[in-house]
Amino acid sequence: MAEQTKGTILSGMRPTGPLHLGNLAGALANWVALQEDYHCYYEIADLHALTDRTDTSAIRGDRLEILLDWLAAGLDPERSVLFVQSEVPEHALLDTLLGMFVPVSWLERVPTYKEKVRELGLDESASFGLLGYPVLQAVDIMIYRATAVPVGEDQLPHLELTREIARRFNHLFGEVFLEPQALLTETPRLPGLDGRKMSKSYENAVYLKDSAAEVEKKVQTMFTDPKRVYRRDPGHPDECNVYLYRRVFDAVNADEVYEDCQAAGIGCTDCKLALARAINEHLEPLRERRVALASQPDRLHEVLDDGARRARETAGRTYQAAYEAVQLSRRK
Ligand code: TRP
Ligand code: SF4
Numbered sequence: 001m002a003e004q005t006k007g008t009i010l011s012g013m014r015p016t017g018p019l020h021l022g023n024l025a026g027a028l029a030n031w032v033a034l035q036e037d038y039h040c041y042y043e044i045a046d047l048h049a050l051t052d053r054t055d056t057s058a059i060r061g062d063r064l065e066i067l068l069d070w071l072a073a074g075l076d077p078e079r080s081v082l083f084v085q086s087e088v089p090e091h092a093l094l095d096t097l098l099g100m101f102v103p104v105s106w107l108e109r110v111p112t113y114k115e116k117v118r119e120l121g122l123d124e125s126a127s128f129g130l131l132g133y134p135v136l137q138a139v140d141i142m143i144y145r146a147t148a149v150p151v152g153e154d155q156l157p158h159l160e161l162t163r164e165i166a167r168r169f170n171h172l173f174g175e176v177f178l179e180p181q182a183l184l185t186e187t188p189r190l191p192g193l194d195g196r197k198m199s200k201s202y203e204n205a206v207y208l209k210d211s212a213a214e215v216e217k218k219v220q221t222m223f224t225d226p227k228r229v230y231r232r233d234p235g236h237p238d239e240c241n242v243y244l245y246r247r248v249f250d251a252v253n254a255d256e257v258y259e260d261c262q263a264a265g266i267g268c269t270d271c272k273l274a275l276a277r278a279i280n281e282h283l284e285p286l287r288e289r290r291v292a293l294a295s296q297p298d299r300l301h302e303v304l305d306d307g308a309r310r311a312r313e314t315a316g317r318t319y320q321a322a323y324e325a326v327q328l329s330r331r332k
Contacts, residue, residue, distance in 0.1 A: 009034050009183075010146035012043035012085070012137075015062035019069040020205035021279070022190040022198035025248050030150055030185050032074040040080040041144045041311065042070065047085050047092075048137070051130040052116060067300055069208050072290040083307035085140065090315035094139045097322055099132060101172060102165055107131050111157055138162035142177045143315045150183040173325040176318075190248060193222045195241050209290060212280045219276040224268045225261075235261040235268070242268070242275055250278035 011031060013019075019028065034040055044063050050056065063084055075082060085091055107113065113133065117126050129136075137158050141149055142165075149159055159182045166177035191197065192204030199205065206218050225240040227233070237243035237258045247254045253274070260266040293299065323329055 007038050007147035008041070008145055009038040009148055009150065010041040010043065010141050010144045010180075011150050012045040012048070012140055013066060014045045014049045015059055015066045016049060017058075017062055017200050018065050018207045018209055019073075020198055020200075020207050021249075022192075022205065023069075024073060024208060025187050025190045026152055026185055027150065028070070028073045028075075030187075031070075034150060034183075035076060035079050038148070041146070041314075042075060042080055042082050043140055043311075044082075044084045045137075045140070047129075048133060051127065051133050052120060064297075064300055067304065068290055068293055069286075071293055071300075071303070072208065072286040077303045077307065081307050081310045082303055083311040084304055087304070087308040088311045088315050090143060090312060090319045091136065091139050094143055094315075094319050094322060095132070095136050097319075097326065098139060098165060098169065099135055101169060102135050104131070106161065106164065107134060110134055110161060112154070134158045134161045135165065138165045141180050142166055143318045144311070145178050145314070145318060146180045147178060148181045148183045150185055152185055152189070156182060156184075169322070169325075173322075176321050176325045187248070191241060191244070193218055193241070195223050206279065208283060208286055210283070211287075212284070215279050215283065216273075216276040219272050219279065220269075222272060222275075224271075228268065231267045232264055234264045237261045242271055246271070246275050246278065249282055250275060253278075 009031075011027070013023070013027070031040070031042060044066055046059055046063055049059055049062075067082065070082060071077070108131070110133075113126075113131060116130060117123065122130070134157075138161060141159075141162050149155075149162075151159060159180065163179045166179045169177055189197075192199065192202055193206070194202070194204045196202055196204060206215055210218070219242075222242050222245075224242050225235045225237070227239070228235040240261070243254075243257060243261065246257050250257075257266070257271065257274075261271070320329075
């Protein structure tokens with residue numbers, strides 16, 4: 001693709017622990033593929049991680065863990081800019097500037113804000129930063145002039161707000177920002193081993209860094225078709241979490257599994273063994289890269305130093321344009 005026709009992507013993840021198969025299938029695999037066709041900025045959103053906690057002790061380590069997972073999965077620091085949000089201070093500067101022009105009522109209406117307040121019981125104690133979460137996210141996107149943002153459905157309200165903020169600023173001060181498009185990730189959300197949402201706190205996740213033996217053990221605990229009690233009973237793959245996983249990680253065999261399951265041609269134990277094997281085949285190259293990278297901590301720091309430097313170049317230019325647009329620059 002010719003340089004000038006390439007669009008720009010920005011996306012981010014909060015460093016809240018090791019990445020799991022849901023993160024891989026729902027986001028990371030897509031991020032890796034997007035590197036072919038776009039200029040990509042991928043951000044470790046550590047400031048966003050501060051919006052719902054006061055215990056900050058894990059964030060430093062989690063940032064490096066997430067970078068290891070990213071590199072192991074195939075994000076390429078030669079092509080993409082991989083950086084830590086708090087190391088690009090222009091984000092905080094633009095956040096302050098934009099915050100002046102975003103009505104509080106817009107932020108109070110955001111569903112993720114209301115959910116967080118309810119979930120954490122924050123009635124009176126929700127922070128300024130939590131309310132401002134979508135402004136900072138809009139900054140992340142707009143400061144790199146991203147044309148597209150790969151997100152899951154849960155992030156759509158944030159993206160819509162980003163577009164509204166860009167529009168409002170441009171209307172007030174002239175065209176500085178782009179209105180980014182959402183690139184909806186097509187894979188449906190991968191449920192956890194027990195069928196609930198995949199989450200660290202439910203202990204129902206397979207992690208990219210799990211060993212082959214751990215994967216096998218975890219897959220054996222998966223829930224299957226509840227109506228299939230005996231081996232001779234025909235199964236209902238559409239109601240089976242194992243089948244859903246096989247469709248994602250063992251696509252070539254999925255149709256056959258569907259038939260065999262309905263005809264009671266395979267047993268659930270064998271079906272799970274095959275799934276564990278397929279997942280391990282997927283993860284093996286990641287594990288190898290992860291082990292190699294984990295032995296070179298200096299290399300990880302170099303990647304992030306370089307990422308912050310490259311990110312600041314673009315972010316600085318956009319911030320300067322916004323600063324001039326609101327007529328704060330001393331020399332015209
Ligand atoms: N809010 C996103 C999440 O929790 C993380 C994020 C921060 C992000 N900044 C972003 C995603 C910018 C897309 C674009 O998943
Ligand atoms: Fe699920 Fe496989 Fe058992 Fe069918 S055979 S119910 S798809 S685990």
